Amino acid sequence: MRFTDDLKKEYIMLYKTCQIRPERIEEIDGYIDRIVEKKDKYKAVESATKVPWYFVAGIHLLESTLNFNTHLHNGDPLTNRTIHVPAGRPLPPKNPPFTWIESAIDALTYQGLTTWHDWSVEGLCFKFEEYNGWGYRMYHPQVKFPYLWSFSNHYTKGKYASDGHFDPNLVSQQCGAMVLLKRMEQRGLVQIGLIDDPLLKVTWLELYRKEGGGNGAVSAVLAAWGGNELIQASEIADRSVEELIALCGKYPNASTFHIAPPNKTVPALTTPIIPLIVPSTTPMTLTRILRWGDKGDDVKAVQCALNRFNCNAGAEDGEFEDQTQAAVKAFQFKAGLLVDGEVGPLTAEKLGFKVTVIVPPDQPLHLKLAAFAGQEAAKQLRWNGASSEAERLYLAPLRPIMIKLGHIGKEIVFYNWCAAFVTYCCRQVGIHIPDQPEGFWASMALVASWQYWAKQQGYWHSKGTTKPMRGDIVTFDWPGSNNGQFDHIGIVRGYTQGSSVFETAEGNANKQSGNFSNRYLSSISGIIRIR
Template structure:
């Protein structure tokens, strides 16, 4: 399927490049390639081709590494030997039939064939380079396996994990490219060479959602006919501002989702707007094979939030949703807001001595929950209760949080309260939160069963697409329940909470 360089595609390239990091275990290989490119004899040849075509020398070097492993006895088109015209695609190049060719004349022909020589200096931004690289290699990944970011561009970086054409027309989901991607090489070049860094500048995001498809030289078809835009880049569908989950019926946003899944080759069943089991399975399969806009794997939960929607519809579709839907930004109640403010001021409190479950402030948490500090108690629930006690006094209301030091006893007390008709708290059990993450709001208390009759508890400070930022007591940087202080953590996921959440 032909592809055009739309604003949506420009933004995709720019965002991924800005979030790219090179894999540490590949840095030695990347630097070895860079030093080979920068060798005087190699750069001289790249400059010769630049003078003949106007194509930047470093872009030629990147293509040369990808197609011919940097060998100067090979055609730039596809790595075939220079002892005759090419015999792989594109075959019979250069067009003038000879017994052999110089590397410079062959390279110039390869670049002219793709019309790269028609581009001006202003058309060599990061998105332009990315599109030129992808067009040189072909759009097989984008058109047939969109869940794989092309290794031709992104291999050796965090944007690419696996999936590869192992020969013409044969794709493997588990094969991993052992070749440095073109944009990974460009990233290292920019970091290492001021000349290249000054020449290349990433295209900024557009100020509106209109399609500004531009006819760059390499957007033309084989006969010079302009290529139509692909459906993936047209008519950006903005994120609806709510989670799409199992059980929604006759919904226009679900219908849009189903159509998009079909476009990418995932069968959601009948396009009817009903989010049933078949649609949920299709979503989970897409998530299993896809990454979010930062290149990180998607949660395989069958829930369509901003991250999954962005992976389906592109970065423009989730503009303004960086911190999640508005409903997920506000605390669940005035009390919850006050609790979070108090808890935030406690971040940095530490046990003294570390590992003792004691300390001046820790003793206050434990005492508030009705225990004697000398008992050296685990104090995560004591911290939560203390925060609610302080906030309730500040507002002038009774503290609705159960006065329990035990995580399991507090969780059971909350469930009993709801059963007995109390309306000042809401319990969201884990399975319901996993099914619909929009039920989890800032200010809620999460409860985890850690096994053996023990547990852990903390406060939800913010929530985005199933990822939680929390404030927790008796923890540490890795989230242990036997920690040494009050920490803010950003590694909890809703589907890791195995008891549930309570809103007071």
């Protein structure tokens, strides 16, 4: 089914004219109270998938009646893989029993929802209907889809009693997803269609020629507009086509590209506009990643800092809720950081905090890996001999196996250590990485060893079969290189759907560790997804 303009208009009109049946309000409020009580679980899924928490809650109500002991895919028990369609989820190497959050992340990924970015009223309707199937619209268009509209004026009767069997007199006893959200909006719990990621507000792009003044230098500026509002303006100093493509890819909702006329004023650059600030005389030390639902003095300190930057965190009450999350996203955007609504080490440092090593204890391993790798890479350690910190942490642990295999001698000399950096980060968060894959000729210091090992474990995804996700490990094949398809390896810190670039943490990039924000999808030779 195509997401056409006519379909969008239909959804908007249905939501606008939706009236909840008064006799059902008490029942709906009961569901909402249960959802709000467990909002932290839905927000955890949102954090991992970028799917709005209230959409997840709507699916959970309709597929599982808010039961946290069953799969979000279809209501099957979490004690085993799913039996009904889609069967066999989550896939190996994960084994049952599963947590509800693990299952929910898998269900949304399976449905392709992690790559969807239109969470407007019409976008929500489209994805709810797609999740349950198009049978009503295709074969019984006289019935407004109960999965969306049951308990409202739009639905009276008509329901599939089972797969393929439609009963025109059967009445749905479930609350429709959009009716649920309508009531949540009436109660002030959500704002449907609110876009808190500024990059998603961009609808068109404009390219300017910028004269460099007396020295005759010329550069380009890409302006990103949301209607008449300038959202972002970025300079392309070397006028690189690759950089232009990468910048355009940051704005998945931009549908129009213009070349500005020569006499049009070039807009002032907007990114980043928040520099590193001079911290107070007694800056607070951040010892954990802060996210929605957290409470404490560290949250209060973050709220205070956000308000100093006019990011409107609201009351400085030490409770990390929706307004604080929106303020964090606004700050991250202004600071040129990855917009994820969490206060990790990079965001904290921009806010003026001291940061200790933070590994979130309650998150899946791949998210722990992304968090730890980002902090480790930010140290920008450089190998400069046997006494260097990079040698002690990254290179030394793999020297014994390399000596045993005859690949290096006992003298401590430089070797390419990007894979050693990844090995170190994985081991630090509890991911078992062998010194040498069973049956392979080389150690894990060789990038090709990672492909061999990942295939053994069922973690390997070949080039072009999937997009990178936070916590993935990626191998690179640099353009123009004659070294085969495994030139380099790093850990994914973030990726915006629709973009042509992604963010990484790497070792041995120009012989030091670092975080990078402009790695091209086209350079990926494979993805290792440890789940």
